[in-house]
Amino acid sequence: MTMSEKTNIPTPLWSPALPEHRGGVSGFHRRHTSLVPPSPREVFDSRPSTASEPDSEASGPKPQAxxxxxxxxxxxxxxxFFxxxxxxxxxxxxxxxxxYQLKSFDPGLSDAAISSQAGILQGCFTGAQVCTAVLWGKAADTWGRKMVxxxxxxxxAISCMGYGFSTTFWQAALFRAFGGAINGTVGIIRTMVAEFTKEKKYxxxxxLLLPMSFNVAGILGPVMGGLLADPAMTLPGLFGDQAAFGFQWLKSYPYALPxxxxxxxxxxxxxxVFLGLEETLPSARGQFDDGINLMNRIKQSIGFGTIVAPIDYSHLETSTDSLENFEPKSITRPTANKLPFNRIWTKNVIFTLITGAFFDFxxxxFTNIWSLFLSTPRPTSNDSRSLPFVFTGGLGMSAATVGFATSILGVLGMALQVLLYPPVxxxxGTLLCFRFFLVLFPIAYFVAPYLAVLPSSTLAPAPAAGPTIWIGIFFVLLLAVSARTFTLPATIILLNNCSPHPSVLGTIxxxxxxxxAGFRTVGPVVGGIWYGQGLEKGAVGWxxxxxxxxxxxxCVTAMWVYEGGGHEIFLEGEEDDMEEVEMQGLMRYNQREREEWVYAERQELMGQMGGSTSLDLRDMVDDEVERGAMAGGSKGVSLEFRRSLALK
Incomplete structure (x- = not known):
């Protein structure tokens, strides 16, 4: 029995033919996994196309890119994004x-000791994130995404302020650890992006907005930090002794301004976020929001808006004999059950996390090894070189040149993300993009050390230079950035869609x-150890x-990853809830389609009247259009009636 038969509602010819009720709803399960009733627009966009729609391509709305x-x-x-x-x-x-800030804490420290402290500071932030990320994910599934x-x-923000005014290494480490522990933003932002864009086509x-923000910050951040650190020295015209902003505290805390x-x-x-961001947690969606309410009042007070009442959904009666007699009826929101933590570990979740661990490692x-490789002095003698695997040394570039070479990463990433990623x-698709471009990573890493043996226009120990060197750098970065551009958004999408139930999306x-965070912490440390071992062995490529x-x-573990639907485990009572939600959405869609058809058909027939003002004729048109609507669309308006109308 079809859905239409179960509700005694005739299915118009413009309505999608529905498959069997129990088995056919899967298409909607894949497209709308929220327990909140879908809007008519969502149902319209996600309706399945079937072979029983012979005129769908000709008369239906064509999908837009x-x-x-x-x-x-x-x-x-x-x-x-911001x-x-x-x-x-x-x-x-x-x-x-x-x-330089660590150097100011203790000017007597060696460069090697400062490098170790810098690694510890980076590890404090990401290591603290490792400890609290799951807790923040669970909190987001309980308190709401917006609050977290x-x-x-x-x-x-408090962490950044404290770090800027730190005067010892341990103070700085404490504030960085605090910042990492309280920072659960990455997972929450990914979750909310997924919940604002339920359809996979978006x-x-x-x-892609998330890695784009990563690239923009990667370009602006170092420039901002480099200019504002110790501003009395870098910008004396603004912050020097005689300048307008030459405050004494800037000299006492030279690294506070960034x-x-x-x-x-x-x-x-x-x-x-408080004033403008809407809550997306299904169980809290639609509830009163102090921030949104305050923003509406502010807009109203300055004349740019009015207070808008929260939008609610209504249930359309399902037991009538025609589409024209729908009566609104209140509906209770389906119960949002919570999937137990021990049931989230599906095979897809496990392999998605394992592949992500390799990816982040x-x-x-690469980030650490690349900067070390560019800075490592070139060898003055090649006596110990034995290609293809035994050779040592880096490119010997200065810090400024290293910064320029690294900035190529961001420029290439932005260009590829905006221009090439969407059409590819x-x-x-997401999964093929992920698997295909993952292969570029090992290729880039394998060829990267051979930059050290390319011909240079300068002799060692001078920094490597010349067109061959820069073409090689560009080629390696093109491989690495292309791989990162196409796989980083895919990792977010695959992680989002591997969630077995909407109630644990924040936890996932x-x-x-x-x-x-854990493997991005371990990766640079282990990479640095490997790099040091390679230099000792005379094989920088190690x-x-x-x-x-x-x-x-x-790349191997990615073969067991598949793109899930975000709702693979149904708890008790949820399938009935989902079927009820889908039924309501389809009826809204049918009602809206009927109203649109009636309006368009009436306008067309009125146009054939040639400006006649006869009330009887208009009533005849209205009656015929209504009869045609109930008969199933435009085929219900007879050709004889159209001809007679033209004669009249």
Missing amino acids: VTWMSLPRKDQLAIL SRLVDFLQIASLQAYMF LMIGLVGT QSRAF GILNAVFLATTGVV HLGA HARL HGIGQSVS AWWETAVVASAG
Whole structure:
């Protein structure tokens, strides 16, 4: 028995033919996994096409290509974009001056000791994230996403402020650890992006916003940190002794200004989140929100808006004999059950996390090894060289040149993300993009050390230079950035869609953030150890090739990853709830389609009347259109009636 038969509602010819009730709803299960009733637009966009729609291609709406402007909830996605941007900005800016700030704590420390302290500081932040990410994910599934995001932004702002005014290494380490422990923003932002863009066709662009914010912050952060650190020296015209902003406290705390600015950015974004971001937790959606209400009052007071009552859903009667007699009826929200923690560990979740662990490990290792390799002095003698595997030394570049070479990463990443990623993803899909471009990582890592043996226009120990060197650098970075551009958004999408139940989506992202932070902490440390071992053995490629092996292992485990639907485990009573929700959505869709058809058909027939004002004729048109609607669409308006109308 079909859904239409079960409700005694005739299915119009413009309505999608429905498969069997129990088996056919799976299409909607895949497209709308929230326990909140879908909007008519969502049902219309997600309705299945079947062979029983012979005229669907000719008369139905054609699917439009997804563009940036077609993304749903752009206002909410913009808030999430800036939340991720300011969150990573404080990390990127810190990397530019961390070495010099640590040097100011104890000028007698050697460069090697300072490098060790810098590694510890980075580990404090990510290590603390490892310990608390799952807890923040669970908190987001209980308190709500918005609350956890605000706590993370404001808490990180306090951390940045404290770090800027630190005068000892242990003070700095304490504030970095506090910032990492309270920062659960990455998983929460990913969760909310997924919940604002339920349809998979939007995910490729929506999730691309996160790595885009990463690249933008990676370009702006070091510039901001480098200029504002010790401003009396870097910008004496503004912050010098005789300048307008030459305050004494800037000399006492020369590295406070970047921290203050980062804190302002984070706190301001926290306020924007409070006032403008909507809650997406299914069990809390639609509830009164103090921030949204305050923002509406502010808009009303300045004349830019009015207070809008919360939108609720209504239930359309399902036991009538015709579509024209629907009566509104209140509906209770389906119960949002919670999947137990021990049931989230499906095979897909496990392999998605394992593949993500390999991914984050070799990305972290690459970042560290790349900067070390560019800075390592070139050997003055090649007597011990025995190609293809025994050779040593780096490119011997200065810090400024290393910074320029690294900035190529961000420029290439932005270009590829904006121009190339959307069409390629639309053609290949998320999973194929992920598996195909993962292969580029081990290739890039394998060929990278051979930059040391390319011909240079300068003699060692001078820094390597010349067109061959820079073409080689560009080629290696093109491979690495292409791989990262196409796989990083896919890892977010696959992690999001591997969730076995909507109630644990925040928990899944929290676990994913914990795994990511852990392996991004371990990767640089192990990569540095491998690099040192390679230099001792006279084989600088040792670290690169070990990293390539890890990346290859990730390619293998990716073969067991599949793109889930976000709702693979149904708890007691949920299938009935979902069927009821789908029924309501389909009836709203049928009613809306009927109203649109009636209006269009009436306008067309009225046009054939040639401006006649006869009330009887208009009544005849109305009656015929209504009869045609109940008969099943345009075929119900007889050709004889059209001809007679033309004659009249």
